[in-house]
Amino acid sequence: MSEGIVYWLQQALNALQLGSIYALIALGYTMVYGILTMINFAHGDVFMIGAFFCFLAAVYLGLPFVPTLLLTMLGAALVGVMIERLAYKPLRHAPRVSAIITALGIGIFLENFTLALAPYPKNIPPLLENVTWDLGGVSLSSLQVIIIFLSLGLMFVLDYVVHRTPVGIAMRAISWDKTFVPLMGVPLDLIISVTFAIGAGLAGAAGTMYGLAYPVIDPYMGIMVGWKAFISAVVGGIGNIRGAMIGAFILGGVEIMVTAFFPSTYRDFVAFTLLLLLIVVRPYGILGQPRTQKV
Amino acid sequence: MKTIGNVGWEWLMAQRWLLPVLIAIGFVLAFAIPEYNLLNKYVQLVMMYVGINIILTVSLNLVNGYMGEFSLAHAGFMAVGAYTAALLTQKVLPVAAYPGLFPLAVLAGGLMAALLGLIVAVPSFKVRGDYLAIITLAFLMIVKSVIENIDYIGGPRGIPGIKRLTTLPWVFFWTVVSIWVVRNFVYSKYGRGVLSIREDEIASDLMSVNTRRVKFLAFMVSSFFAGIAGALFAHLLQFISPRVFDIIKTTDVLIMVYLGGIASIAGSIIGATVYTVLLELLRPSTVAAMLGWLPAVVFDPLNEYFIRHLGVWRMVIMPLALVLVMIFAPRGIMGLREFRWFIPRRDLDAHRRPTVHGGSHGAARSH
């Protein structure tokens, strides 16, 4: 293979890895938005909590990869449900922005609570043996393969759950209408909790994988990654699950390509400028539906 | 039901002459305190931060509270103001010889920020709600990124060694000006246009409100004062870098706006003051100072504990307090309500029932 192609393939692989992690987090944003039209600004910090759970499970419990992942997802899901019950549920009938501010507050709380308990950055031990293969010049690590395939697997499961199971149908029904759907016997509170649990669980999985790929974790790691994932959800069309995945891979791709061709300090500039252009061209995201106001 | 406290408050709010008197006293104190060291340097510093935060909060409230949008760009406008003013005082204006030139630099910072506010207003014509929030976020990130990539202004390292030109009188002056101008704006046809956009933009347009013009103005005024606050901030902190003006700074201001209450000047003042002062009160050194009267046997271990832990825990306690306020008062402390002092007398009279006694309703009226 020519060098150019090798280089491109290598970057595409990196983009897939970054995009997978963004996608797992973006799904949580978009699911919660779909069901409550609320931006859960604490979600990036749930991802951070996930990374710390992963650290706890791996270091203090000495667990191997699979139990660590499952425990992390479970722990993050619990945190997600708790946040919803304690902080968001009382505000369900308040102005929308109050819930957003509460979410910001919860985010700051999670960051600083973690900081209080863990003042120094932590190292996640390598839970998996990392083998690197050389495929005609393109180097592919087993870690990358696992991150990409595990993420894709989780996304397929989610897509199946949302489109093919009763819980998923209930979720979509509630995102359509919150007044009359519960009257037909759909348990509103339960479905909202399930939504938060799934979203937070996926963020927990993302935290684990992020921790494996970039092992140094700190309490503020969720802020920037969270915003990026949120942007992915918006690019894809917020509220739309498949859109969130597409958006995440686009953003991952753009970021990797910018770093490949420009100084890395231009990354955010180009990424956000592209975001602006996209919103101008498609104000409701790639797969989003415009919500027209009836006159 | 009227309690004695209520009656007292109403009486106080009816004494409109008190407001100018208080402002005048404030000015005298603003000059006297640093001149005669009436309060220690730390308290003076906190007072200046309170003032700057009031400017930021009142101005962001215009867009986020009165207009009902969710702008995340405020730290970006602040950065523009801070960098413009700092570059002027560091490289262009001979402030060392003529300290009187400082207000020019501050004004320039505000104007630059207002100019950028115009640009951010343009997407708000088409896009609303969450998507406008994203656009303002992108704007903030782009401002930060641009600053990081210009070496002349220090890049990611920022500008160190800025002269400390921000003084208590200047902060007080600009705080009063920002409150006065925002209040004037709100109680004008443009301000009512802003309110009607929050309520129902299409109906507003159909009631002859030139919504584009109103949005332009609201964003301009809002970003102008963010720029002013940034300029004052830079010459107080004496060091600025792109990291000072990141999303966390915007989050701080957002919290002050919604804590105090949307669409309320009184709320902005309360929100900014309460938040800033509480954060300072929870500082280990402040707590230690407050507990200084305790006997050494008790004080020393306590003090040691505070110094080690409180600095971190205060940022755990504050957001929890915010969440509680939001749950019990979702519109914030003063949401949609106003001190009658800030409402023009003409507006108060116009809203009064046409009765013989000229009865008024409550210490604060809703818009």
Next chain:
Amino acid sequence: MALLVATRVKHYFGGLCAVADFNLELQSGELVGVIGPNGAGKTTIFNLITGVYRASEGSIRLRDIELVGKTPHQITALRVGRTFQNIRLFRDLSVLDNVRIAHYAQVRYSPLEALLHLGRYRREEERIIENSRRLLSIFKLEHLAGETAKNLPYGSQRRLEIARALAIDPELLLLDEPAAGMNPNEIDQLMEFIQWIRREFQLTILLIEHQMKLVMGICERIKVLDFGETLAEGPPEAIQNDPKVLEAYLGEGPVG
């Protein structure tokens, strides 16, 4: 001279044709009713006239000024006022502010005068407060000036909406189902009231209504729409007996 002339107006939502061929000539001072089954495109026509939607084809002229392509506030400033089918007040604002806001185009002071409360600000504010209170008193709402609009009872909200539309100082008033949700007694009062404001404010009124009693009772001319096309047009008596109208309303021709 005709006040409003709409010729061959077409409007599509995506591929869906909402208004196929709408024509209307409204003389100054007329009171014309538009009726038609649900989905006949009645409200769409109001939205086309006031600039909420831009007509896909055709022209709408007010005193020979083309309205197609103008924004709602530009059209409103040409003295076109309207109400809404489902009340759209500024719910969290005071009754007085609801009416004051509609004065926007008539208030003449610059942004700078507004920011500093100088110059023409005082005079203009006093003028519109006076005018707003006058309108409120006409509508028996003056004692509620400081009340939040959403706290008003339904009937008062309807009245406030008309007061707000009149604050625009309209020559042409568009009323979108003003009698919706009213009982027969209230409709009688409303009919008198519409006649009265028409005289008092020298209005030309175009109204959409389902209540036949109101339409037949006060309109001089009625236009029956179906899918945006004129099915019939004429004085109330003629419309009442038009077989095409009966068919559109009852679905089938009269049985037997």
